[in-house]
Amino acid sequence: MKAVLGCVALLAMGIAPALAAQSSTTDEIAKYRAALQDGNPAELWEARGEGIWKAPRGPKRASLERCDLGLGPGVVKGAYARLPRYFADADRVQDLESRLVWCMTTLQGLTAAEALKNRFGNGSGARSDLEALAAYVSSESQGAKMDVPLAHPKEIEAYRIGEKLFYYRGGTHDFACATCHGEEGKRIRLQDLPDLTTPEGARAAYTTWPAYRVSQGEVRTFEWRLYDCFRQQRFPELVFGSDAAIALTVFLARNANGAPFAAPAIKR
Numbered sequence: 001m002k003a004v005l006g007c008v009a010l011l012a013m014g015i016a017p018a019l020a021a022q023s024s025t026t027d028e029i030a031k032y033r034a035a036l037q038d039g040n041p042a043e044l045w046e047a048r049g050e051g052i053w054k055a056p057r058g059p060k061r062a063s064l065e066r067c068d069l070g071l072g073p074g075v076v077k078g079a080y081a082r083l084p085r086y087f088a089d090a091d092r093v094q095d096l097e098s099r100l101v102w103c104m105t106t107l108q109g110l111t112a113a114e115a116l117k118n119r120f121g122n123g124s125g126a127r128s129d130l131e132a133l134a135a136y137v138s139s140e141s142q143g144a145k146m147d148v149p150l151a152h153p154k155e156i157e158a159y160r161i162g163e164k165l166f167y168y169r170g171g172t173h174d175f176a177c178a179t180c181h182g183e184e185g186k187r188i189r190l191q192d193l194p195d196l197t198t199p200e201g202a203r204a205a206y207t208t209w210p211a212y213r214v215s216q217g218e219v220r221t222f223e224w225r226l227y228d229c230f231r232q233q234r235f236p237e238l239v240f241g242s243d244a245a246i247a248l249t250v251f252l253a254r255n256a257n258g259a260p261f262a263a264p265a266i267k268r
Contacts, residue, residue, distance in 0.1 A: 049136025058108030162251025203259030
């Protein structure tokens with residue numbers, strides 16, 4: 001019995017320093033992010049996005065200033081905090097990126113392929129208009145409380161599909177979104193993994209995207225975040241603007257309701 005108690009004591013002695021080290025590392029990462037937040041490079045993307053929003057483009061030589069993001073044509077302030085949502089003109093639930101593509105094709109006359117060209121920048125020469133536009137539009141919702149609707153039947157359907165996708169296990173690793181984001185206290189390398197099944201976790205995670213990724217030198221949208229999660233799960237590629245991408249976004253964004261929006265943020 002004494003031997004068992006001795007082993008337990010030794011184990012506890014080993015665990016305590018490890019937990020303290022983990023807490024210290026987490027605190028230091030938080031300080032690092034806070035320091036970087038001043039002068040966030042995302043401001044450069046916001047400025048470029050505003051220019052793209054107001055510039056006449058496409059065969060119709062029109063700007064996006066008549067684009068309806070849900071609060072009326074041209075209204076950007078607070079719009080991102082209320083997306084995704086159902087749009088009657090498209091007869092579809094749309095997130096910001098798919099709505100921007102819709103406006104580019106209908107208002108400016110661009111083809112879908114043209115609108116989706118360089119949907120993700122590569123950190124050097126290939127810059128993404130969609131990432132810049134997302135940075136600008138989302139920045140106009142800073143401080144606004146998340147208020148994603150579930151009123152239309154298609155919004156409710158999207159939420160339910162998104163919930164199923166969140167818990168769906170598959171791929172070569174038998175992963176689900178919930179594998180990494182279904183309980184407290186998980187980390188990958190130095191990255192905390194928020195529990196997205198709780199309102200607190202969903203709010204803390206969703207309200208900080210889009211974000212400037214220091215390691216990539218780019219502003220990344222929430223669709224990119226989902227795309228990269230699917231890649232890491234070894235799932236088939238998540239199609240940009242697909243019903244699956246939007247459904248997952250509805251599920252996570254709706255769960256963040258009530259939290260003040262705080263993006264574009266900055267990530268490692």
